Amino acid sequence: MLVCGSGIVSSTLVAPMVEDILERGGWRYRLIKGRLHEVSGRLKDLDLILTTVPLPAEIAEAGVPVVVITELFAGKKEAIARQIQDALRGES
């Protein structure tokens, strides 16, 4: 799940970069976008949370791996890509 504050802007702007990273890593995925408020209700369906908003502690500690991807806005695509790959490998 790709999360931002409103579920509209930041998540949409980074979505192409995230898709790019996942495709290059050869992952089969289904990306859902949403706002911060929606995360806790969907936790059990998620394998990975990618977020532009640092999440509240109770979500961050709920067992689903979380990668904060705000730095994609700073052009640090490679570093974020590595974190995402690591998180996914740890999962499967």
Place this chain on the structure above:
Amino acid sequence: MLLKLFAWLFAQGAPVIVPVSVLILGFIFRAPFRRTVTCALRMGVGFTALYALIGIIFEALGTPGQLMSQRFGIGLTITDVGWPVHSGITFSLAYSMLAIALLFLLNAVLVAVGLVKTLNVDFFNHWPFVFVLGAVQLVTGSWGLAIASCLIYWFLTLKMADWSAPILPKYYDMPIAGISIPHSHSVLFAPFGFVLDRLWDRIPGINKIKIDPAGIRERFGVLGEPIVIGFAVGATVGGLAYLAWPPTGDQIANVIKLGLTLGFFMHLLPRASELIVMGMAPLSESIREWIVKRMPGREFYLGLDAAVLVGAPEHVALGVLLAPLCYLVAVLLPGNAVLPLADAAGFMIFFTVFAVNTCRGNLFRGLLNSLILWIPVALLISGALSPVTMEMVAQTGFELPEGAMAITSITIGSHFVGFACFKICQFLGAAGSIGDLAIGLGILLVFAAVWYAVRRRPREYAEELEQLRAQ
């Protein structure tokens, strides 16, 4: 021939002209071509969807709004259609994408020469600056005044982002260093937060109160759901407009239908807005990369949206509580004509970030600040900016139906400095009275005085937070 082509393009309105400008700019900044084309197509669809939604609101609320004010004297005759619509209207200006691209470049130059430290990479939230540009141009017809007011507002926002940046790493558990918030909807209120914090400290009784943010979302969260707000507002307006005693079946049906229509509006709004944002994704990405790559070694703050801060529980709680409470303010505030709708659900959380993070996260003070200052200011200004917004809608190729309800957004009302620039230009461009000048200058003076009173506060506050954390 080429001129004719351009004239034709401009006459087609936003769904055609803005995607074309995205293609051209994307080409200049080397955005991947195929993706830019598909995204530009989505953007055109997004504008079409957005204008269809505006049409629905016009049609649905026009008559009931008038009836409501005739019957009960409730003069909330301007509907708040929220930032997704207001930004969409602004992006429909033919030059919107070009203006943002130029502001990006100018920002990089200012950082390179050391005039500002913030590089605002938040492409989307440049829209209020473009709105000021468009509004001044529309009202005065002068590009000089329009560009000047846009640049002044934009520059002040960058400066405020620099100024408030030291508190961020101390207040939030930030996973990344060196960010600032050039989010013009919220950051310019920061000085007021600091001043009010001092005031509350001195009032016995109030200075002791605290509210715990835990559990507030669970208890009140449903009140802030977009569909719930849409239905509640629609049904309330419908009830006040149509119901008699005893109510007939038709009347009740009308009430429910209006509720459902507004619920539908609220639900689809993000989808339309998202399509428009998708259209600018490749362009914003390539401009950002282009600039960040060319930045010299100088340290700079990465300027982002206040949305990156709102994971903190006090922000979540404040956003949830203010969704219903802003209706109270709207009804009680003298002179208010704005009926909160979309931004009641979608804006409060971002808007009030600096109402509470300037008060050590004290939710009670955040609530108080929002109710007495943030929301009243935004309501009054958003009402005052409704006429020029309607002009912009008409200019970008939308035909306003007869007796259409006026629209605005609470979000645009948060831009008090932009509004002040607009008012001053109205006077300078011979499109306003001396009263407009007085309002504009008055707002700027108050802002300058408040900022001056707390100009050293961010650093001092950052140290206090550090000590609090150490304990």
